[in-house]
Amino acid sequence: MDQASKIEEAHRLAALHGLDILDTEAEQAFDDLTALAAEICGTPISAVSLVDHSRQWFKSEIGLGVSETPRDVAFCHHAIQTPDEVLIVEDAAEDDRFRENALVTGDPGIRFYAGAPMRISGGHTVGTLCVIDNKPRALTTAQINSLRILSRQAVANIELRKTNQRLAARNNELGQFAYRVAHDVRSPLNTSKLLAECIVEDIDLGEYEEASANVGKIIGQMDKLNTLTSELLDLTKADLADLKNETIDFEQILRETLHSQTKLIESGEISVIENVRAAFPLVAPRVRIEQVLQNLLSNAFKYHDPKRSHRFVEVSWTEHPKGAELQVTDNGLGIPTFAQEKIFQLFQRFHPGHANGTGLGLAIVKKHIDALNGTITLNSSNAGSQFKIWLPQSSATQASP
Numbered sequence: 011m012d013q014a015s016k017i018e019e020a021h022r023l024a025a026l027h028g029l030d031i032l033d034t035e036a037e038q039a040f041d042d043l044t045a046l047a048a049e050i051c052g053t054p055i056s057a058v059s060l061v062d063h064s065r066q067w068f069k070s071e072i073g074l075g076v077s078e079t080p081r082d083v084a085f086c087h088h089a090i091q092t093p094d095e096v097l098i099v100e101d102a103a104e105d106d107r108f109r110e111n112a113l114v115t116g117d118p119g120i121r122f123y124a125g126a127p128m129r130i131s132g133g134h135t136v137g138t139l140c141v142i143d144n145k146p147r148a149l150t151t152a153q154i155n156s157l158r159i160l161s162r163q164a165v166a167n168i169e170l171r172k173t174n175q176r177l178a179a180r181n182n183e184l185g186q187f188a189y190r191v192a193h194d195v196r197s198p199l200n201t202s203k204l205l206a207e208c209i210v211e212d213i214d215l216g217e218y219e220e221a222s223a224n225v226g227k228i229i230g231q232m233d234k235l236n237t238l239t240s241e242l243l244d245l246t247k248a249d250l251a252d253l254k255n256e257t258i259d260f261e262q263i264l265r266e267t268l269h270s271q272t273k274l275i276e277s278g279e280i281s282v283i284e285n286v287r288a289a290f291p292l293v294a295p296r297v298r299i300e301q302v303l304q305n306l307l308s309n310a311f312k313y314h315d316p317k318r319s320h321r322f323v324e325v326s327w328t329e330h331p332k333g334a335e336l337q338v339t340d341n342g343l344g345i346p347t348f349a350q351e352k353i354f355q356l357f358q359r360f361h362p363g364h365a366n367g368t369g370l371g372l373a374i375v376k377k378h379i380d381a382l383n384g385t386i387t388l389n390s391s392n393a394g395s396q397f398k399i400w401l402p403q404s405s406a407t408q409a410s411p
């Protein structure tokens with residue numbers, strides 16, 4: 011596998027895992043599709059197969075009797091390499107690619123295979139809807155078309171499932187959200203009120219230095235409120251659906267974003283490594299890319315490790331024909347393993363003593379990436395953190411017909 015294919019495969023797997031469907035219980039909606047596919051094509055075997063890292067896992071299957079098989083023998087692994095075509099193997103025993111395959115030579119004795127790739131929004135092909143027989147056969151044009159239709163139906167079910175999960179999570183969030191916002195707004199207001207009362211006393215007693223120090227503290231509390239309200243606004247903006255697509259000049263966005271961190275960079279405390287490979291400019295709403303980069307970069311700076319002598323933040327941006335990959339890497343404090351699952355939820359903070367923040371930045375990032383049908387993965391240890399993001403071209407954000 012070449013480097014570009016490896017990157018694409020890593021993001022394809024991230025998209026598949028993000029669907030939260032692997033190893034879940036059987037569901038009628040998928041069982042209906044496999045039943046219909048077997049009926050229409052007249053085969054004893056049919057499956058909705060999802061191609062994972064080293065296995066294909068069946069969300070629904072008829073006639074196989076197993077929940078998964080190794081990927082290296084999977085016909086579906088071949089089928090997803092050509093996402094726009096239905097892979098048809100009329101007689102596997104006569105086909106050089108499959109004649110030695112263990113599923114052909116041994117159980118279940120596959121001879122015929124037809125698999126229609128399932129391509130989700132964002133452009134990744136996560137698996138196939140396939141029919142299998144243990145004798146050679148051919149399909150009519152009408153049967154092949156039906157297989158395509160059923161595969162699109164399977165994609166629609168997969169995406170509906172995910173949307174329902176997101177809505178349930180959001181409902182859950184909403185209750186906590188109102189409480190947290192009220193609390194986070196009230197706390198600086200109450201503190202400021204107390205400080206203002208102190209200032210009145212300070213002035214009465216002629217303690218002007220003390221009064222001035224308390225004014226400084228009030229300004230600090232107002233800054234906190236200001237950050238919170240702008241991040242709440244950013245969070246709301248991330249939910250807007252009708253942001254205009256533009257051709258992205260990443261180099262320029264990076265310049266502007268780094269500008270806000272010049273103090274740390276110029277002081278030599280943190281060096282910045284830039285690695286921008288622009289070849290196929292991404293088309294997407296600019297504000298989303300700006301916000302993703304801004305939040306990831308400011309975290310990479312904020313959560314640096316003061317004990318490390320050489321601190322760095324690396325930003326890589328590589329444009330591919332189908333999308334762009336962004337990586338933000340630092341050798342900072344790292345994110346504890348237990349926290350990594352929660353990191354994209356609202357108000358989660360794991361280094362509160364180290365830097366100021368609201369716990370909204372990564373939730374904003376996640377919302378933008380979801381809106382772009384992209385994926386985000388995190389690798390973190392006490393050596394530092396790496397966020398890897400895949401952003402598909404806007405044309406790929408529509409599920410293929």
Ligand code: ADP
Nearest residue numbers: 309310313344359360361367368369370371372
């Ligand atoms: P905030 O920075 O306002 O606290 P975020 O949502 O941006 O909120 O991040 C949530 C938490 O994740 C942070 O409080 C911090 O504990 C952790 N975090 C995020 N990025 C990094 C990073 N690059 N290195 C270490 N910890 C990080």
